[in-house]
Structure formats: structure tokens, C-alpha cells
Amino acid sequence: MSGADLRTEVHQPDGGVVLDRLVTEDVAAKLARQDPTLWGPEAESEASIRLGWVDLPRTSRPLLAQIDALRAELREEGLDHVVLAGMGGSSLAPEVIAATAGVELTVLDSTDPHMVRRALSDRLDRTIVVVSSKSGTTVETDSQRRAYLKAFADAGIDGARRIVVVTDPGSPLAELAEREGYRTVFLADPHVGGRFSALSAFGLVPAALAGVDPAELLDEAEAVMPALAASAPDNPGLALGAALGAAHEQGRNKVALGEGASPIRGFAAWAEQLIAESTGKDGRGLLPVDVGAARTSTPGWGDAGDDVIRVSIGAPDDAVPGQLVTEGSLGALFLLWETAVAVAGRVIGINPFDQPNVEEAKRAARALLDAPSGEAAAAEEPVFADGAVEVYADATLLGSARSLPDALQALTRAVPDRGYLAVLAYLDRVGDARAADLRGLLARGAAYPVTFGWGPRFLHSTGQYHKGGPPVGAFLQITGAVREDLAVPDRPYTFGQLIAAQAAGDLAVLRSKGAPTLRLHLTDRSTGLEQVLQAAERVRS
Template structure:
């Protein structure tokens, strides 16, 4: 690629000429306004007066390579103690910023970590039944009241007690000071790590939220802090600041608001970047839509005129050669650089990169559905049509002109892909079992649909995506078309101490978000699989009959 490189410490950002032409004027504006020095000094005024109050309590991530070192002695002590007790399986109960970073850290370092960021009862039940006698559960929630994480904790506590195990010997809590979870952990004697409250969840990779589960899983987390620390000195500089270059490219490449993420080094980094960028920028009708792809040689990959291909593979990989922007460096540096760049892009876009005004909406809808329905059935609605194992449900805003007279599933899907506007995207949201259905038909849906439309296709596991791209879906530009997939529960699991099961909670979350999309008149379709395996196979067959 014809390009320019900027090195900072152990990180390199390479920009193709077209990106450089757009990024340079943006960087000049940032430098003229003193942004690098101000951001390094945690100046909360950088995003305007309306964002200043939130920014004032969200900027300590800049200093984490140094400040998080205070965690290391106690973290090493606890990790050694657990391993000495034969507890070598770590399960992380967390959502969004509390789960994505540790998952990436473990994957990139070759450590085993079971991430539980779902309400699918089949997946939760399997996590509980696997090697419970050797399991440490990390309960990770910044607010201390995340419904999914609270439900996981309750289920594991019950399982430990049923097995004659004291939960206090197995549960490690990560939360903010003063949260309800911190109070409960103190009452029950759970080992607790308190995170810096002045760091937002999606910027928390190098806080206790990222480090505690990773260290318990056997990762040398000190090395992560060293990798990030090598970048720190450059962050206040006007030149030779690779993170500033990346931010200028993301926020200044006008008209390229789909950020296509490709690469496998470090492993899984795209999913973490997706949450950071989507939740930080997708608001006030604007934003950058991350699109994580399996690779530039995967079926259905077609870079669009509004797409910015960002790769994080090493030089020489196919995606690196095609990338508009290439970011190379170790994981710790990548974390810090992307956080810095996202904050910088937020300034260029004119938004507050630290709030998430639309995330709470789906949570409130879920709570209201559970409370209104009591012990009765949830309002799943009457399907438009039923074809063997698949029910087709419409959001109110879908309108009669889109789907109501469709004769079969293939025609529904045909109309779905053709409904994506020229500057829009298609989002697939699967409330299924990520382990059982993840490596099979459900995860391949993104590629199959991408082959049928020139527009970007995203894929998210529910309810995990609600803490990520869910903000963009509702707060970003109104140009998305949405396909939600739910599945029949065959082996439900009660949430101890709550009047609902995991299956009921999962359904309420899907319906709650479906309602939020409908209220915003986003075209949305829900496919309910009466039999998951048969329904996915049927969906795949129907897609084969759809014309591009």
C-alpha cells in the first residue's frame, strides 16, 4: 500500500494516501487547539460544555499504565492462592466493557477463560456444569446492578451451595467503590477488587475489569501495562503521536463512516474495538459504525464507498495490504491507542465519547415487560407467517409495504436485504447459544447476508451487543435495517431469588430492544426458531433462494 507510517513507542499507524489527505487537516486542527497536551492532562473541556461534567469523571484511563500497577501485588497473591487450591478454571460473568477486554487478553495470550455474557439458559447451564469443583467465578460489574451479571452470580452461588462449596471461596468481585455489588461482596466475604470509578466501562481494559480475570486465568498482566506504558510519553506530543494519527483518521476521513475491522493479531481485538467505537460515537444521529469481518478474503467482503478498512494484522497479511489504515503493535498499546483515538474522533465528530444515552432504554423496556407480564406469557405477538420451524414477526414500524404480503421466508429475506438504503447497513442480532450455535449456522449468517447486499452487514450476540453496537443502532444515523433471531428454549434455568428464568429474561431483552427499534421507526424483523437447529438450517436454505 502506498502510505505513510507514524511510529510511537511500540505502535505503528500506517495511512493510505487518501486517508492521509483527510487526516492531516483534522490533525492540524487538533494540534492548533492543543488537544494532545490537554487530553494527556485530562482536560474535560475538550468535548464542549455539555460533555464536560461526564468527561471530568471519565478520563483516568490515560494514566492506567502507571496507576494500575498498584493492583499487581494483591492480584498475584490471589491468583497464586487460587491456583494452589486447584482452582484452574476461570469463569467471567460480565457484560460489555467488563467482559470484552479480558476475553481478548486471554485469547491473545493463549489462556483459558470462559466468558459468560449471555442470558441464554443453555449456555449458562453448561458453564455451571463444567468442572464446577475447579471453578473460580469473577463477577464483574461497574454499576454493580447489571441484570445479566447479577443473574449469573445468583445461579453460581446456588450451584456452589448445592455442591457443598462455600461461594466465598470461589467468587471474586470486580466493581466500583460503593456499588450494590461492593456492599454485597463485603457482607458475604467475597474477595473484591475495586476499580477506578473515573474510568468508563468501555475504556476499562487496563483497570481491574481487564486485569483481574486475565491474571486469574494465568496471563502476565504486568506485560500489558508495560506495553501500554511504552506509548504513554507520545500521547501529549503534537508529532510522532500514532494514537493522534489514528484518531484523526477515524474522525477526519469524512464520508467514510463504516469502519471495517479486519485482522487476527491480536486475536479477537475487533470485537473489543467494535464496542469502544460504536458505543462512544453512535449518538445524536451520527457516529462510526464498526463492521467486524472474518477477513478480506471471506465471502461477501466488498469495501463500500463509505467504508474505511482498518486492519490490525501484522504487515504482509492480506488485510494489511488492502487496508486504508493499518495499526500494528502489542495488545496493551493497542488498547490505549484505540481509547485515545476514539476520544479524539469524538471531538472531531462533535459528540461526547463517554456517555451512552440510549443503552438504558432497552434495559428499561426489559424491566417493564417482566413487571407487566407477571407470571403470564410475554407479549411475543402474532407472527406474520410460519414456515416449518421459523416464525416471522414484524416490528410495528416495518410497515405493510415491506413484508406484510410476503409469501414465504425467502421472499421476506429478499425484501429485507433490498430494504437497506444506499448509505445504510444491515444488523443481525442473535439471541441464541453462542457456544452451540456460534461456530455453526448462526455465525455464518453475516457472510451469507453480506453476499446478498453491497452494504455492510454486522453481527451481534444478544444481549451482549446491547452493551456495544446497541447504542449505535438507536442513537446513530437512522439508516439501519435489523434482523433479530430468537430461539425456543428447551432446557430453561431459574434465576435464584428472582421471579423469572434465564429464558424469560432472554426473551424480554429481545422484545425490549425490538420495541426500542420500532419506536424509532427502524425497519426490524424478528425470526423466531421453534427448533433452533432445524430453523437455522431452514434459514440457510432460504438465503440460497434470495437473489443479490
């Protein structure tokens, strides 16, 4: 494809003033040259080691021969079930790539023991596991790696030969892989941040092993590089970035992402992380609202308030005026959105390449896991129980509420002015998939957007915005009883204890910031989830 094939339809909310300024300042050309001064002196140090993504369509080419050689080996050995153990930037792009191509890739981005156990029991004899972590220390990924190695050992399989690693050079994971003799190690460009890594080894290796042609993605992206480097008003990345930044300046700081008539699947989930982690900090930022394949004219699209920007990935919905449209091949869209978000960061006045608040929930979770067993076991008591659902909240929030519908109603009434409601489900996103329906149910008639995230997956995505962005969120956390726990090999905790600590740590940080929070614990997942869904249907915003 050529640059002209990347279709964007962008309406400048300020009449193009910001776009004209960006053109005059030669921002696009400077970004193409990887100029780290674009985001100010405070961001320059970080930006200087985070701009490798600009050239990935070319610099990732040497990976292709290595990938092809490994694919041939795996085919010969009958290893055709690819599992990706990764979080955030290490999992979201390959999931989109595989789904769009229609190939199977099992993405294990959870510490829920039910989800982990299901993955371990699926075609183990034909499984190759891609362990993907930029830092090499991601606790979720390390725990999944340990679980697979034990499962392979129990089945009499040489586990080291079933592990493929994607990580940064010199990371603890790279050193471990060399020491233990894992099958293959792909060293990624260390000058590319996780959420900008779609066209690096992190995005390409898992999807390619599953059956996607990675060269095609790079070709699509490289074809639009000249258009994205041009200092001109018709530069689609510059125009989209200017529109997002200008809208933020005018108080429209929420971005509803809907997937229109397009063969691309799940792109909004990838864009959600890119936008939230890049812009949600210093009390500012753009809140992405992933509404998936919903159409823009439906209430569940998050079509609420005058502070929402509506963006269609693919063909637009003619019933909604003023929406922004981005349409093109997947490789081109990856590069377009990375460019636009980097540009928007300049307009908003933040560093798009750091994530200063992500560690807060991680530290709180580690403290719970490291606490003496007695202290770790001590938990707050529910305010009340309604059937299979225990309700935890501050008495000030609940007031006299003593039923599940009333508790949900109390939380929706506590959403701040021009705020949002976030549903955070620390559950099994396969077995408890219906939890995702809560977003649409709670968004009906609401005067604010409603987001949804699977925990702990969202901690590597919108979790940054929740803690570093504008303090106008209210949070519904859902946890579930564990039917059959699973040990994390060679660690003093189980997967059930790990996900519980991650949920508790995240909730503690949100509470410490004064956010309205409601936690619902399902003592029986199936029955409790049905209760919550029924209660959500009765909520009136």
C-alpha cells in the first residue's frame, strides 16, 4: 500500500490552529529523525532512549530470517500450538495481529488460576511457549513460565526446548534463558518502549510463530513512513495527534474507540494501552474507552457527555457526526497511532514515554505477598453480603444501601463531574467472559463514559491513567473465589494468592488517592456474576 491508502478523516476542534503550529514547528520531520527534544527538557533523557519505534518497519527486517528458521523447525517437530505468556505491550499487539489474520494464538495474560490451569491443560504435547517481557522481571510472566516448565517436566517433556524468549538485551530473562538453555532468544530493540513495540520482536515473533506473515506488516508500515514524516497539514499522524491534543486543551479528554466495518479485530484494546499509558499522568491525559465492535449510534458506545471524542477504527457510522476516522492496513495503523499519540503528548505537555504510576500497584501487591502469613491473611470484612456477592466499600459511599443494586447505584452517583466509571474484573476472561457485558449495561443512559478492564491485564494499560490521570474516576472492582488453586513453582504463593494481592494492592492505591471504590467479591463465580449483571440492569444513572 502507499501513504495515500491510509485513510483518515480528522476534524480539527480548534479550526486547525494546533495543526498549523505543529507544521510550522516541523514536528513530523523532527520525530522521523528521532529528535528527543520534542517533549521538553524534562522528557529529553527518557525520549532519547525510546524513539526506536519510528524506524521499526526497517530495523525489524533482520528478525524475519530468524523467525522463518524457527517456524520451519517447529513445523517439523509438530509444535503448532503457540502460547504467549506476556502482559501489556508484550501481549496486546500480537493478539490483534493474530486475531486480524484469523490464526490461533493463546494469549496468557492473567494470574487467575482457572485461566492458567486451562492453558496448561490444552495440547501440552504440541505447545511452544513464547515468554515475552521487556524488563525480564514481570511477575505474571515469570509465574506463567514456572508453571509451564513444571507441566512440561511432569509430562516428561524437555521444557527448555519448548520455551522461546523475547526480551531486551541483558535483562534477567535473557541471562536466565542462556543459563537454562531455552530454545531461542529474540533480543528486542532496547530503545523501544513496550506500548510502542507492535512492530518489534514483541509484536512480530508470537504472531509469526502462530502463522502470520510478519513481512507484510512491516511492508504496510514502511509504505506510510514518508507520509507520516511530512511536515504538512495532510500528514495523517500529525492531523490525528493535533486533533487529540487540541481536544484535550478544550476539555474533551476522553476518547471512545469503536471498531467499524473493518477486518481488523481488537485494535481498540491495543490503542487503549498506547493512549492511557502515554498520556495519563501529571493529572492530565486522554481516557480511552474501548467499545470494541459496537457501533457509534448505540448507547453502549460510550456516547455520553461533551467531553468525549469519538474515533472509528474502520468505516464510520453515518449516524454520528463529528467522529474521527482512521482506516488502513494493520501495519499502517500501528505506526499511525504511535505517531499521533507521540504528537498529542507534545500538545498536552507530558512525556509520552514514561509510566510513573504503574509501579504503585505493583509495590502494594509485593508488600502483601511479602507480609508474614498471618498479616497477609487478615482481610477487611464485607459491609454486607447479598446472595453469592460480598460487598466491600466505605460506609460513606454506601450510606444505607444493603442490597447489590443499591450498592451499584451508590457508586454510579459518586462518579465525579465530568468523570468516568471503570469496571475492573480480576476474573478469568475466558471462563467469566460475561463480566465484560457490565460495561454496556452500566453505560446505558449514563452521563459519563464507562470503561472495562481485565485484571491484572489492565494494570499494564489503563492502570497508569487511573492513578496518574485526572482524579475523576470511580472504580468497581470484581474479584472471585478460587475453586481450585494452583501453586507458582518455587515461590511461596499460589496464583490465587498472587491475583488476590494484585487486586488488593490496586484497590489500596485507588483508595489512597480518595477515589470512590466498590469491591464485589463473588463467593460463587457463576451465580455471583449473574447477580451482578442483573443488578447492573436495574441501575439508573
